[in-house]
Amino acid sequence: MSVAEVVVDVPTMQTNRPFEYEIPEQLADVVVPGMRVEVSFGRGKRKIQGFVMKIKDTSNFSGKLKPIDRVIDLRPVLTPEMLDLSYWLADQTYSFQISCLQTMLPSVMRAKYKQFVEAVPEFVDDAEVKSLLGDGESLEITSQMTDETIQLINRLRRQNKIEINYVVENQARQLKRQAVTTNLNPIQLREKRNSLRSNAKAQLKLVNYLIDNVDHLPIEMSELENDQDIGRSAIKTAEKNGILEIIEVTKRRKPVGITPEKTTKLALTDEQQQAVDQIVTAIDQSNPETFLIEGVTGSGKTEVYLQSIEQALNQGRSALMLVPEISLTPQMVNRVTGRFGNKVAVLHSGLSSGERYDEWTRIENGSVKVVVGARSAVFAPLKNIGLIIIDEEHEASYKQDDNPRYHARDVALWRAKQHKCPVVLGSATPSLESRARAQKGVYHLIYMKKRVNDHPLPHVQIIDMRDAENSAAKGDISPLLQDNLYRAVKRGEQAIVLLNRRGYSSFMMCRECGFTLKCPNCDVSLTYHKDLSKMKCHYCGHEEPVPTVCPNCKSKKIGFYGTGTQNIERQLNELLPQARVLRMDVDTTRRKGAHAKIIKAFGDHKADILLGTQMIAKGLDFPDVTLVGVINADTTLSISDYRASERTFQLLTQVSGRAGRADKEGHVIIQTFNPDHYAIKDAAVQDYETFYKQEMYLRHQSNYTPYYFTTLVSVAHKDEGQALKQSYWLKRQLQAALSDHSILLGPSPTMISRKQNKYYYQIIVKYKNEPQLHQKLLDILNDTQADTKKGFTIAIDNEPQHID
Numbered sequence: 001m002s003v004a005e006v007v008v009d010v011p012t013m014q015t016n017r018p019f020e021y022e023i024p025e026q027l028a029d030v031v032v033p034g035m036r037v038e039v040s041f042g043r044g045k046r047k048i049q050g051f052v053m054k055i056k057d058t059s060n061f062s063g064k065l066k067p068i069d070r071v072i073d074l075r076p077v078l079t080p081e082m083l084d085l086s087y088w089l090a091d092q093t094y095s096f097q098i099s100c101l102q103t104m105l106p107s108v109m110r111a112k113y114k115q116f117v118e119a120v121p122e123f124v125d126d127a128e129v130k131s132l133l134g135d136g137e138s139l140e141i142t143s144q145m146t147d148e149t150i151q152l153i154n155r156l157r158r159q160n161k162i163e164i165n166y167v168v169e170n171q172a173r174q175l176k177r178q179a180v181t182t183n184l185n186p187i188q189l190r191e192k193r194n195s196l197r198s199n200a201k202a203q204l205k206l207v208n209y210l211i212d213n214v215d216h217l218p219i220e221m222s223e224l225e226n227d228q229d230i231g232r233s234a235i236k237t238a239e240k241n242g243i244l245e246i247i248e249v250t251k252r253r254k255p256v257g258i259t260p261e262k263t264t265k266l267a268l269t270d271e272q273q274q275a276v277d278q279i280v281t282a283i284d285q286s287n288p289e290t291f292l293i294e295g296v297t298g299s300g301k302t303e304v305y306l307q308s309i310e311q312a313l314n315q316g317r318s319a320l321m322l323v324p325e326i327s328l329t330p331q332m333v334n335r336v337t338g339r340f341g342n343k344v345a346v347l348h349s350g351l352s353s354g355e356r357y358d359e360w361t362r363i364e365n366g367s368v369k370v371v372v373g374a375r376s377a378v379f380a381p382l383k384n385i386g387l388i389i390i391d392e393e394h395e396a397s398y399k400q401d402d403n404p405r406y407h408a409r410d411v412a413l414w415r416a417k418q419h420k421c422p423v424v425l426g427s428a429t430p431s432l433e434s435r436a437r438a439q440k441g442v443y444h445l446i447y448m449k450k451r452v453n454d455h456p457l458p459h460v461q462i463i464d465m466r467d468a469e470n471s472a473a474k475g476d477i478s479p480l481l482q483d484n485l486y487r488a489v490k491r492g493e494q495a496i497v498l499l500n501r502r503g504y505s506s507f508m509m510c511r512e513c514g515f516t517l518k519c520p521n522c523d524v525s526l527t528y529h530k531d532l533s534k535m536k537c538h539y540c541g542h543e544e545p546v547p548t549v550c551p552n553c554k555s556k557k558i559g560f561y562g563t564g565t566q567n568i569e570r571q572l573n574e575l576l577p578q579a580r581v582l583r584m585d586v587d588t589t590r591r592k593g594a595h596a597k598i599i600k601a602f603g604d605h606k607a608d609i610l611l612g613t614q615m616i617a618k619g620l621d622f623p624d625v626t627l628v629g630v631i632n633a634d635t636t637l638s639i640s641d642y643r644a645s646e647r648t649f650q651l652l653t654q655v656s657g658r659a660g661r662a663d664k665e666g667h668v669i670i671q672t673f674n675p676d677h678y679a680i681k682d683a684a685v686q687d688y689e690t691f692y693k694q695e696m697y698l699r700h701q702s703n704y705t706p707y708y709f710t711t712l713v714s715v716a717h718k719d720e721g722q723a724l725k726q727s728y729w730l731k732r733q734l735q736a737a738l739s740d741h742s743i744l745l746g747p748s749p750t751m752i753s754r755k756q757n758k759y760y761y762q763i764i765v766k767y768k769n770e771p772q773l774h775q776k777l778l779d780i781l782n783d784t785q786a787d788t789k790k791g792f793t794i795a796i797d798n799e800p801q802h803i804d
């Protein structure tokens with residue numbers, strides 16, 4: 001008898017204990033580890049999903065095992081490595097294995113989807129394939145299929161005669177798409193082009209594009225519209241003029257766009273060469289060493305990554321490169337795909353889940369050797385990894401906010417051990433944790449102190465906004481910044497203006513009685529959204545109309561306070577009517593592809609000033625940007641988090657680094673009310689090392705990371721009394737397990753103590769060495785499972801990135 005160990009998905013009764021199920025005879029060679037199956041659970045007939053973790057010959061269970069009812073996948077959806085990882089991840093993040101397994105899956109497999117069998121092209125005429133598919137191109141896999149059919153599908157798949165593909169249900173229709181093709185050959189196309197009027201710009205662009213991409217036809221309409229900015233009307237006109245045809249394509253989504261122009265290796269600077277040499281040696285020796293590259297902005301870290309990746313590929317190994325979601329710009333992507341062509345898969349949130357799935361499949365079947373992506377790409381099913389890179393390693397977004405609360409860096413280090421490959425962490429402003437680890441020799445530190453080609457770092461000026469001249473100015477832009485913007489634009493150069501924005505910058509307040517409009521469900525002010533004419537809650541999504549009189553005193557004197565990007569945009573337009581301003585924030589980037597579009601437009605000089613929030617601070621590389629302005633450097637300083645200084649330093653250093661990256665010198669103006677704060681002063685001279693020393697000293701004084709480990713335990717409940725009571729119970733549990741060398745803070749309400757109608761209390765544990773604590777926290781996680789039914793949410797966050 002074959003027995004499967006299955007981790008089941010029972011939301012209200014989670015456990016990491018696997019359950020045993022019998023594998024029925026007819027499914028004997030179908031079921032393998034990494035597949036999802038349907039089983040019955042408990043006394044009732046309830047059917048639930050589970051992951052097959054192991055298969056064995058005998059059971060320890062004395063009673064009769066229930067059988068597996070049905071296989072959900074006809075191929076494993078997780079590799080053995082990912083199954084292994086799930087044990088470790090669940091343990092590290094105090095979460096349940098099932099949520100780790102789910103997290104590793106591409107999103108399409110977590111949604112409602114359909115599975116289809118399709119023939120591999122060479123085997124369309126194979127007799128058995130034909131008997132399965134009949135006349136159709138594809139066959140949907142359903143739960144009604146007989147075991148014989150399932151077995152046949154399984155065998156044909158093993159013989160690589162068929163493929164199994166997943167399609168999200170509500171996207172199945174979208175597989176039919178409009179595309180453009182032409183019957184004309186390039187010579188005929190050129191004739192058409194020559195006959196166009198010279199002011200028919202759109203037509204010319206379209207025809208030129210067709211000529212350049214004749215080998216890639218048909219091209220989907222959406223690609224022309226989104227990536228090439230060629231409108232539908234231009235396409236229709238060209239169709240009327242017999243230049244092209246519009247057809248419907250049903251086949252395959254096309255995951256990667258047209259490969260950009262091939263780029264070649266740059267001749268490395270000495271510093272770059274030294275970095276590459278050390279990394280390549282580790283790759284050659286299969287040494288799972290961790291490097292930390294501390295390289296100033298513009299020192300050419302990306303080129304180091306690319307040439308190291310190339311070495312890994314030369315040895316027949318693959319490479320994984322993580323970048324923050326916000327850095328996944330076409331610019332960045334092109335730099336990688338330009339070097340490695342279609343061997344690259346890019347996983348970013350702009351992909352539909354179908355496209356994500358296609359990329360995942362290409363990775364899994366080995367046609368991809370380089371994966372570039374944000375946090376969750378760390379689970380990419382690459383085989384034989386030779387190098388893992390984490391760019392901008394200090395970014396908080398590498399830690400997931402929800403269960404499982406994993407840090408991509410930790411997962412990367414785990415995988416590196418399995419694959420015996422080095423990890424490269426890179427940043428101009430490393431996290432204190434990483435820099436401290438390098439100090440202790442746990443990581444190997446590589447400095448890159450100079451910008452490429454000896455370009456100087458930008459000159460930074462701090463503006464004290466408390467000065468009379470500045471406080472007299474009407475808006476938020478100091479006369480000096482205004483003047484410099486004016487001159488930069490006049491010289492035909494470009495500027496970046498950062499509005500350091502956190503949370504609820506534009507809220508309604510009554511100037512008569514001081515009333516502010518709050519969310520009925522959460523303890524936060526509603527944000528004023530001018531473009532939607534709505535007041536919105538950023539936590540729960542609640543929205544209501546913008547009031548015209550104060551709901552409290554009926555006064556008409558209501559105002560909207562705080563500075564939003566729209567407000568700054570208006571001020572810029574007033575002060576500098578000749579400058580073209582592009583705004584980038586959550587509102588202008590909501591639509592798919594909008595982010596990339598803005599960056600491209602700025603790169604194409606369609607604007608003089610790029611105004612934005614945190615999302616414009618990193619990674620951008622525009623040679624003509626000579627001026628960077630920061631409107632309010634202080635906002636991040638005032639957050640109630642011990643990382644406030646670190647975040648401020650990082651942000652200011654990164655954004656300053658956008659200026660003067662090429663031949664023209666850079667200038668940065670930082671407006672602040674705290675001109676003497678060390679985070680601001682050190683950022684102004686781009687002096688990470690000085691900042692690091694000062695900040696380490698303060699962390700030492702106040703017993704924080706990296707001198708102490710931190711774990712945050714939080715409780716939420718609809719009833720505040722219940723939440724508080726439970727948090728005291730938790731505190732007693734922890735106290736009992738801890739030595740008196742450790743520090744226990746709380747319970748205290750979180751900064752925003754009510755979210756989505758639940759009250760939140762948190763306890764912070766700071767410790768150096770507590771061998772009992774880990775097990776205690778795991779016990780708490782298990783013991784409080786039953787409480788989730790009573791409406792409690794308990795979260796354990798190991799090394800939290802934010803404490804609020």
Ligand SMILES: Nc1ncnc2c1ncn2[C@@H]1O[C@H](COP(=O)(O)OP(=O)(O)OP(=O)(O)O)[C@@H](O)[C@H]1O
Pocket residue numbers: 266267268269272295296297298299300301302303427428452618619620621657661
């Ligand atoms: N060896 C080289 N020779 C010439 N140009 C180079 C070389 N290496 C990098 N560059 C160019 O220098 C610029 C800065 O490089 P890159 O963007 O990699 O810096 P970075 O260290 O990642 O900076 P940041 O931390 O600010 O993102 C880029 O335009 C890049 O093409």
Ligand SMILES: [Zn+2]
Pocket residue numbers: 519520521522537538539540541542756
């Ligand atoms: Zn709300």
Ligand SMILES: [Zn+2]
Pocket residue numbers: 510511512513514515550551552553554555
């Ligand atoms: Zn009022």
